[in-house]
Amino acid sequence: MIRQGVSALREMYALTRGVGNLRVLMLSNLVGTLAAGLLNPVLPLFLNARGLSLQDIGFTYTLGSLLPIFVQPMLGAWSDRYGRTRFIIWTSLATSLLVPVMALIHSAVPLAVAICLKLLLVRSAAPVTLALVADSAPPERRATGFALLDSAANFMFVAALVASSLTMRWLSTEQIFFLAGALFLASSGMLFGLKDVGQPKPAAAPGASRPAWSLALAGLAAPFAYVRRNPSLAGLFIFQFFFTFGLNLYPIYIPLYATRLGAPPELIGPLVAASWLVFAFVQPVGGRLADRLPQRGGLIMAGLGGMTAISLALGSAGWLPAPYGLVVMVLMWALLAVPDGLFRPALTTLQVEVAPAQERGRFMGALGSCVALAQVLAPVSYGFVAQRLSLGAAFLLSSTSFLLALACMSRVPAIITTPAVPLPTTSEPG
Numbered sequence: 001m002i003r004q005g006v007s008a009l010r011e012m013y014a015l016t017r018g019v020g021n022l023r024v025l026m027l028s029n030l031v032g033t034l035a036a037g038l039l040n041p042v043l044p045l046f047l048n049a050r051g052l053s054l055q056d057i058g059f060t061y062t063l064g065s066l067l068p069i070f071v072q073p074m075l076g077a078w079s080d081r082y083g084r085t086r087f088i089i090w091t092s093l094a095t096s097l098l099v100p101v102m103a104l105i106h107s108a109v110p111l112a113v114a115i116c117l118k119l120l121l122v123r124s125a126a127p128v129t130l131a132l133v134a135d136s137a138p139p140e141r142r143a144t145g146f147a148l149l150d151s152a153a154n155f156m157f158v159a160a161l162v163a164s165s166l167t168m169r170w171l172s173t174e175q176i177f178f179l180a181g182a183l184f185l186a187s188s189g190m191l192f193g194l195k196d197v198g199q200p201k202p203a204a205a206p207g208a209s210r211p212a213w214s215l216a217l218a219g220l221a222a223p224f225a226y227v228r229r230n231p232s233l234a235g236l237f238i239f240q241f242f243f244t245f246g247l248n249l250y251p252i253y254i255p256l257y258a259t260r261l262g263a264p265p266e267l268i269g270p271l272v273a274a275s276w277l278v279f280a281f282v283q284p285v286g287g288r289l290a291d292r293l294p295q296r297g298g299l300i301m302a303g304l305g306g307m308t309a310i311s312l313a314l315g316s317a318g319w320l321p322a323p324y325g326l327v328v329m330v331l332m333w334a335l336l337a338v339p340d341g342l343f344r345p346a347l348t349t350l351q352v353e354v355a356p357a358q359e360r361g362r363f364m365g366a367l368g369s370c371v372a373l374a375q376v377l378a379p380v381s382y383g384f385v386a387q388r389l390s391l392g393a394a395f396l397l398s399s400t401s402f403l404l405a406l407a408c409m410s411r412v413p414a415i416i417t418t419p420a421v422p423l424p425t426t427s428e429p430g
Contacts, residue, residue: 021136021194025129026149028190032092033153035183037160038167039099041269042176044255047115049173051108057252058383060112064119065375071124072372073222076131076365084132084361085194091125092191096184103177123372127364132194134352134360142352147287147345154280161273168266222366236354239408240370243304246311246401248378249394254333257391261317261326274334282341290346297409300350303343304406310336311399318392 047057075087098118105111137145167176227234255268263271286303290296314332317325355363382394 021132022145022149024190024193025133026152028092028187029149029153030156031183031190032187033156034160035099035180035187037157037269037273038164038176038183039180040157040251041161041164041255041272042168042173044252045259045265045268046173047111048256050106050111052112053387054256055380055383055387056108056112058379058381058386060115061119061248061252061379062376063112064116065123065372065379067120068123068372069369069376071120072127072368073362073365075124076127076361076363076368077359079128079131079361080359084128084135085191087128088125088132088194089188089191091121092188093185095121096181096188099184100178100181103174103181119375123368123375126371127368128361130348130352131355131360131364134355134364141291143290143345143349144284144287146348147283147290150344151280151283151287154276154283158273158277158280161269161276164269168269222362223370226363226366233354235408235411236351237367237370239405240367241374242401242405242408244371244374245378245381246307246398246405248375249382249398252379253382253386253391253394257318257329257395258326260391261329262322263326271330271333274330275337277337278334279337279341282338283345286342287345289342290349293346296346296350299346300343300409301406303339303346304402304409306339307336308399308402308406310339311395311402315392315395315397315399318390318395 044057047060048054052060079087095118098114098121102111102114102118105114133146133149134142164176167179171179223233223237227237254272258268258271259265286299290299293299310332314329314336317329317332319325320328351367352360352364382397385397386394
C-alpha cells in the first residue's frame with residue numbers, strides 16, 4: 001500500500017509540473033484527507049452519543065443539504081466572473097474553524113446546527129473546486145489527473161482510517177476533533193497558493209448586477225435551461241441525482257452497519273478503510289483507461305452495473321446470521337470500490353468536458369444542484385428506512401438507486417460527445 005501510494009504521489013507530482021494549482025490542491029487535499037480520515041469513524045458514533053437517533057442523523061444531513069441547492073449554482077456563476085480561488089479558500093477556512101467548535105457542543109440541537117453549517121460550506125464549494133481542477137489540468141490527461149489526485153488522497157485517507165483505531169484508543173473524542181481541526185486549518189492555509197486560471201471577468205456596471213436571490217433562482221433553473229438547448233443532457237442530470245442518492249448512504253451508515261453486524265468499535269476505521277484502499281489502487285487504472293478510450297460510455301455503464309450488483313449483495317448481508325453477515329459485508333464493501341474506481345475518472349472527465357469552458361462554474365453548479373437535491377432526500381429516506389425496517393433495507397434502497405442511475409445513463413446518446421450550449425448572456429450574473 002505504501003509503495004502504491006508513493007507511486008501515485010510521484011506520478012501526480014510529475015503530471016503537475018508547471019501546473020501550480022494542481023500541486024497546491026494535491027498537497028492541501030492530502031492534509032485535509034488525513035483530518036477527514038481521523039474524524040470519519042468518530043463522527044456518526046459521536047452524533048449518536050450526543051442523543052441523535054438514526055432518523056435524527058438523517059434529518060440533520062438533509063437540512064445541511066437544503067441550502068447548497070441554491071448556493072452551489074450561485075457560487076459557480078460568481079466564480080466564472082470573479083475567479084474561483086477566493087470562494088475555495090474562505091469556505092475551507094470556515095470549515096476548519098468549525099470542526100473543533102463541534103467538540104465543545106454537548107446538546108443535540110446546537111450540534112445538529114453545526115453539522116448543517118459544515119455541510120453547507122463543504123458541499124457549496126465542491127463544484128467550484130472541480131471547475132478549478134478542470135481549468136488547470138492538461139486536457140489530454142485530464143482523466144488521469146483526476147484519478148491520480150483522488151488516488152493519492154485516498155491512500156492518505158486509508159492510512160488515516162487505520163490510524164483512527166489508535167487515536168480512538170489514545171485520545172478522547174474532543175481531542176480527535178481538535179486534532180482534525182488543526183489539520184484542516186493547515187490544509188486551508190496551503191490554499192493561499194492557488195491562482196485563478198486567466199483573468200476573472202470584469203464586474204458588471206453599477207446597477208446592472210442581478211440580486212443574489214435572483215441569481216440563485218436562475219442557477220436553480222440552469223439544469224432545465226441546459227437541457228432545453230441540448231436534450232441529451234437530461235440523462236446526465238437525472239443520472240447525477242440517482243447516483244448521488246445511492247452513494248450518500250455510505251459515509252453515514254457504513255460504520256453503524258458494521259457495528260450492528262458485530263464489528264468491535266476499534267476495528268471500524270480499518271474496516272471502512274478496506275474499500276477506500278481498493279478504490280485508491282483501481283482509480284489510476286480507470287483514469288489511464290478513460291484517457292485512451294475514444295468513447296467512455298462502455299466503461300461508465302460497466303462500472304454502474306457492477307456497483308448495482310455488489311451493493312445488492314452488501315444490503316443482503318444484514319439478514320445473514322453472525323458472523324457470516326459481517327464477513328459478507330466487509331467483502332462486498334471492499335469489492336464495491338473496483339467498478340467505482342474504474343469508471344469514476346471517466347465520469348468526472350465527461351462532466352467537466354461537457355461543460356462550456358467559459359461558464360464551467362455555472363454548469364458544474366447546475367449539476368451540483370442535482371447532487372444537493374439528492375443529498376437532501378437521501379439521508380432522511382435512509383434514516384426512515386433504517387429506523388422502520390433495518391440498515392440492510394437501507395442498503396437495498398441504495399442499490400435500487402444505482403439501478404435507476406444506470407437506466408438514466410443508458411439514455412444518454414453516445415455519452416454526449418459535444419459540449420453543452422452556453423446559456424444566453426442575459427442569464428449570466430450582471
